[in-house]
Amino acid sequence: MMAKKRVSIKDIAKKLGISITTVSFIINGKAREQRISEELIKKVQDYIDEIGYKPNHVAQSLRLGKSKVIVFMAEDISNQFFASIARLIEEKAYQNGYKIIYCSTDNDHEKAKELISTFKMRNVDGFIITPTPNLEKDIKNLLDEGFPVVLFDRWIPDVSCSHVIVQNEESAYQGTMHLIEKGCRNLCFVSVMSTQSQMIDRARGFRKAAQDSNVDYQECLLKFHNLAEIEPYEKLLEFFEQRPGIDGVFFATNYLAFEGLQAMGVLQRQVPEKLKVVSFDDHYFFNLYKPKITAIEQPLEMIAEKLMETMLEHLGELDKVYKPVKVVLANRLNERESTL
Amino acid sequence: MMAKKRVSIKDIAKKLGISITTVSFIINGKAREQRISEELIKKVQDYIDEIGYKPNHVAQSLRLGKSKVIVFMAEDISNQFFASIARLIEEKAYQNGYKIIYCSTDNDHEKAKELISTFKMRNVDGFIITPTPNLEKDIKNLLDEGFPVVLFDRWIPDVSCSHVIVQNEESAYQGTMHLIEKGCRNLCFVSVMSTQSQMIDRARGFRKAAQDSNVDYQECLLKFHNLAEIEPYEKLLEFFEQRPGIDGVFFATNYLAFEGLQAMGVLQRQVPEKLKVVSFDDHYFFNLYKPKITAIEQPLEMIAEKLMETMLEHLGELDKVYKPVKVVLANRLNERESTL
DNA sequence: TTTAACTGCTAAAAGGTTTTATCTAAATTA
DNA sequence: TAATTTAGATAAAACCTTTTAGCAGTTAAA
Missing domain, CATH: 3.40.50.2300 (Response regulator)
Structure with a gap:
């Protein structure tokens, strides 16, 4: 199964009895600028179309550095x-x-x-x-x-x-305010332990909203450093089991929300009657899940x-x-x- | 913000006062084979390590054709x-x-x-x-x-x-059999209209299982040619509304199942009591959804x-x-x- | 003694482009 | 008439590798 040799600019030049340079100029639209005759331009272009020549990108990359x-x-x-x-x-x-x-x-x-x-x-x-x-x-x-x-x-x-x-902070603030407006008075922020700017900003937005509204709040930060170091589901189950008073949860990402919702199901916490949920990162499933889950949608x-x-x-x-x-x-x- | 010129094999050769060829051989581990002296090998390798030379992949690609x-x-x-x-x-x-x-x-x-x-x-x-x-x-x-x-x-x-x-056909057969074993007697296969082998095989598996078991079945094939030509949700809603007798549905892909489940919810068809569901392509969400959905998992x-x-x-x-x-x-x- | 093989290394071609500098003949200008 | 410009093209370098063929000197085999 031999790969046929691809036609190069050199082959074209030889075939047409002209120089490589001329062919290159024509291919790159610099023919007029270089005062190549219309006649020759047409001849070369026709031939190129005929054989379907395409430049070698690797050679171009090498030459141009791009x-x-x-x-x-x-x-x-x-x-x-x-x-x-x-x-x-x-x-x-x-x-x-x-x-x-x-x-x-x-x-x-x-x-x-x-x-x-x-x-x-x-x-x-x-x-x-x-x-x-x-x-x-x-x-x-x-x-x-x-x-x-x-x-x-x-x-x-x-x-x-x-x-x-x-706008991580602003949206987290808005989402948290939404929980408060819906009547939540004992909030919880679920996130991963992280130094990443988006996570820090989301936490800040949450805290600010809770403080501005004088509402109790706590935070549940999961360790995620070495992947799969911890099972978020089990950790969340334990966390919420010990804190029956929580009536509103803000999840910093959708995958945490998925795990959290699993836990709520097992703990028989009725969502949204007894406990309301907002998650960052909207997802198709938040709309499909019963009950539907309020979420913050990023403009993808x-x-x-x-x-x-x-x-x-x-x-x-x-x-x-x-x-x-x-x-x-x-x-x-x-x-x-x-x-x- | 000038990009510094990268060191090339040529620079190394010049600096060390030897030929490009020798450097290349050493870099590519062909030094012994070419009987380059240990002394020189070491000298070149040390220098390469020192300046952190890395070969230019574009030039390699051009030369090697890979x-x-x-x-x-x-x-x-x-x-x-x-x-x-x-x-x-x-x-x-x-x-x-x-x-x-x-x-x-x-x-x-x-x-x-x-x-x-x-x-x-x-x-x-x-x-x-x-x-x-x-x-x-x-x-x-x-x-x-x-x-x-x-x-x-x-x-x-x-x-x-x-x-x-x-094994599309085999698994579709197995999934359909699962519905039948669970008591379904009026089956439906939901898929897209497609000539793709995997869809055809899944349909075949479904049909074979239904026929082998002498169970009634029908098929609901959605047109998906030009994307978004049709809303699968609405089409499914209409389809199932008109067919209250169906008690088991096999979805050929998970996204069809998601849409279908939405429709079941609206139509108040109790899953899995009144209507059981199996879907091809398992998904995280099938395990999260209430009720959990049986699905065929591909070995990713x-x-x-x-x-x-x-x-x-x-x-x-x-x-x-x-x-x-x-x-x-x-x-x-x-x-x-x-x-x- | 001649031939062959080895040693340690290198020159140069090849891979396909782009681009600068240059060429010749014809046309224009001074 | 001599000097310059223009038209229409091209040679050759450069981008950075890999690899073949070969160098000159020495040693081993026939």
Whole structure:
């Protein structure tokens, strides 16, 4: 099964009895500029169409130092949120002639570091990253070396890097206020122990709402450092069993909410009659579940759009000193208590 | 923000006052074979370690004609099933020095065709594909040109191509039998109108089980050609409203089951007391939903493992005539009626 | 003594582009 | 008439590797 040799610009030149340079100029639309005769332009173009020549991207990459590849480093590509973003940026990338290589960091600093170094030498043109803890230095290096980088989902305060995030604090505040308005007086915030900006902001929003309203609250932070170190379900079961007074729970992410809802079912806590729930990160199932669950929906399309917009902007500005672009998007609270 | 020029093999050679060739041999572990002196080997290696030289993969690709990139063409990367597979093959690909570029076909022949042609000229080393309808010719071309191709989720009978699929017919049979054993006597098969092998096989398994057991059955096939052409929820609502006698439903995919369950809720059909449900493609949510839903679980890890195993095997055998590898994996029926 | 093989290393080609500098002949300008 | 410009093209370098063929000097085999 021999792979036929692909036609190169050289073959075309030889066949047509002209120079490689001329062919290249014509292919790249620089023919007029280089005063190639209309006659020759047509002849070459016709031949190219006839044989269906396509330039070798690897050779182009080598010559130009650009690969038309963007790397998408998510925490976990199989997570619904990241998979959705992946899908959406794919569209825009391909429209602009870029391909996307993906990889998952597992939120592990070492792994992320290694991935970054691998991709640097791959001549990728840009990085879209959900930064892991302690990645500041590596991001900084990347920027210093002139790579376009756009962070999302979370950001790093110490580094001046473009990012696209959402209003975590504001939305957590709003979601918590929603619980209070519905009558909750003994709140609980369920999250993972994390130094990530989005988690910290969500916690802050929750606390502020509880304090502003003079409502009792507590926090349940699960350790998630080494993956599967702890079973969130069992931990939550234990936590809520010991605290029957809680009447409103704010989950910082949807997967925590799923586990929490399981626990509520087992503990016979009636949702939403006895205990109301709000979760960050809306999900198809919150609408399907009985009862429907109120959740904060992130603007996925907008995130993806801004991510690629920012990336493409930076890609165009390569070699210039570019100013970081910082985008903060609003979320939507989908109230579902009334709709059963 | 100037990108510093990366060190090349040439720089090393000049710095050390030796030839490029020698450096290359040492880097590629061919030093002994080429009888380079131990002394020189050490000197070069030490220097390389010191400056942290990494070879330019683009130049290597050009020279070797291999890119160490595999393209993963799924129907929709944001779909939980495909996203999970993506995650799993990522592991194995990276372990073997391969990167993965993803793209989504939307099950659209034209789009898939275009993507394939784009990637061909990108010098990708291999293709993992969920084939769209009418893709036979393009797959065949790919194979003729010597590209390793592995299909999954579905396959194409007319083309002799490696693939990794599951026992669709057998599992559909088993799932249907499960409904019958639980007492269902008026079955319904819900699927999409499709010529894809996996859908056809699932339908066949369902029918066979119903016929073997002499049980009444009907089929509800939704049109899904142009995406969003029809709202499955509304269609299902109407369908089941008109057929109150149905007491067992087999959903061919999980997203149909989700929509169907919504409809059952609205129609006040008690699941599982009055109407039992089995779905293909298990999902986290089937275990969370009340009642829990019985479903057929595909062996994701195994699929991913076999996919990459087959791909790597083919990649090693390039330029040889290789025999297609055909893997068919068993699924697991997760019965959940009793566990509430 | 001639031939063959080994030693330790290197020059140069090849892979397919893009782009700068340059060429010749014809046309224009001074 | 001489000097300059223009038109229409091209040679060759550069991007960074890998690999084949070969160098000159020495040693072993025939």
